[in-house]
Amino acid sequence: MIKRLFDLVLSAVLLVLLSPIIALTAIxxxxxxxxxxxxKQQRPGLHGVPFYVYKLRTMTSxxxxxxxxxxxxxxxxxxxxxMRKFSLDELLQLVNVLKGELSLIGPRPLLMEYLPLYNTEQxxxxxxxxxxxxxAQVHGRNAVSWEERFQHDVWYxxxxxxxxxxxxxxxxxxxxxxxxxxxxxxxxxxxxxxGTTTSSEG
Numbered sequence: 281m282i283k284r285l286f287d288l289v290l291s292a293v294l295l296v297l298l299s300p301i302i303a304l305t306a307i308x309x310x311x312x313x314x315x316x317x318x319x320k321q322q323r324p325g326l327h328g329v330p331f332y333v334y335k336l337r338t339m340t341s342x343x344x345x346x347x348x349x350x351x352x353x354x355x356x357x358x359x360x361x362x363m364r365k366f367s368l369d370e371l372l373q374l375v376n377v378l379k380g381e382l383s384l385i386g387p388r389p390l391l392m393e394y395l396p397l398y399n400t401e402q403x404x405x406x407x408x409x410x411x412x413x414x415x416a417q418v419h420g421r422n423a424v425s426w427e428e429r430f431q432h433d434v435w436y437x438x439x440x441x442x443x444x445x446x447x448x449x450x451x452x453x454x455x456x457x458x459x460x461x462x463x464x465x466x467x468x469x470x471x472x473x474x475g476t477t478t479s480s481e482g
């Protein structure tokens with residue numbers, strides 16, 4: 281209950297304080313990338329229950345001759361990269377926090393198609409409400425392997441506390457300012473998760 285109250289109060293305050301930045305970024309997205317301004321995608325929430333996460337769009341909608349979207353690195357513009365560098369595209373997720381679909385702190389919500397690929401240990405990440413930032417994000421963000429990321433997520437689930445959440449928030453601010461871990465090698469985002477070949481269960 282304390283965590284939810286903290287989420288509600290802080291997300292409401294942040295939305296008010298950051299509304300000019302969100303509005304300006306949205307206008308720039310419309311001018312530079314066109315419509316739609318908001319990227320909406322279904323993600324698994326608490327216990328895997330699906331919800332729609334909101335982000336400001338960072339990529340174009342360019343397609344190849346077959347009508348298929350071009351790879352991410354071809355659609356991500358310099359402006360989109362700048363938004364990701366400072367996590368401006370993530371600010372709309374404060375609305376998801378107000379709605380109770382996200383927490384400020386928790387494992388990042390990934391893709392619905394990943395759900396059947398998790399082993400028993402990795403699936404523990406869905407025992408808590410997903411978050412805008414989390415223990416994995418302050419320990420490498422997109423620059424670590426999927427297995428390392430899931431290990432961090434499960435560690436958070438098993439050790440969560442209010443003081444840990446405050447620590448993660450402080451570390452997140454530092455990470456965003458330094459723009460650390462935004463990309464993964466040659467990928468502009470994390471590569472597709474295809475499942476873990478070896479079990480991490482003891």
